[in-house]
Amino acid sequence: NxxxxxxxxxxxxxxxxxxxxxxxxxxxxxxxxxxxxxxxxxxxxxxxxxxxxxxxxxxxxxxxxLVPIWMTCLVYAIVNAQSPTLFTKQGATMDRSISPGLVVPAATLHCFVSLTIVIFIPIYDRLLIPIARSFTQNPSGITML
Incomplete structure (x- = not known):
């Protein structure tokens, strides 16, 4: 063991x-x-x-x-776990009606996190990495750690 x-x-x-x-x-x-x-x-x-x-x-x-890497991942996990609870709570308290017959469920607000990631990845890959590459002279733009 x-x-x-x-x-x-x-x-x-x-x-x-x-x-x-x-x-x-x-x-x-x-x-x-x-x-x-x-x-x-x-x-x-x-x-x-x-x-x-x-x-x-x-x-x-x-x-x-490995402890510093674990601590960094823990911070990310805590922040990442907040969005589902926050969006659901906000969605439950806000007016979600688009029209008189159409009300968006509160749980669908989670989709905005995924959509933001899907939209931001190409921007990151095609815009931010080439800019970082010009500053750092590193082929990957930035280092992993």
Missing amino acids: PFARIGRVFVEAIKNRRKTDLDTYNTNETLLLLPDQNSKQWRFLDRAAISCDVVEIEEAKAVLR
């Missing part, structure tokens, strides 16, 4: 937080590592090397490196 392995690394690092650096490394394991395999980031997790494999420690460090 990967969650148990990563959790064990954190628990062992907390348990061994008062030990010195020389006590924490298992020399047999660290000699087998290539120089670039032992990352310098998140060094406090290296204290788990007494009872955890170095591979497990590096996995835990890799998970910690």
Whole structure:
């Protein structure tokens, strides 16, 4: 179970937080590592090397490196979840009648989000990316992250 392995690394690092650096490394394991395999980031997790494999420690460090991306995605998900509830609530309180016999249901206001995306993607692709390309000299216009 990967969650148990990563959790064990954190628990062992907390348990061994008062030990010195020389006590924490298992020399047999660290000699087998290539120089670039032992990352310098998140060094406090290296204290788990007494009872955890170095591979497990590096996995835990890799998970910690993903936290900023997860937090960014969480913010997007929160904002994205607001539009259905907001549009439905607004639609329920506003006058949705187009003519005396035609009333637009409140739930159809969700379609405007999708329509806006469908309209904006070609504008983004054909107008904004070439402008960004001229400023950044990057073939894709902007970087992904």
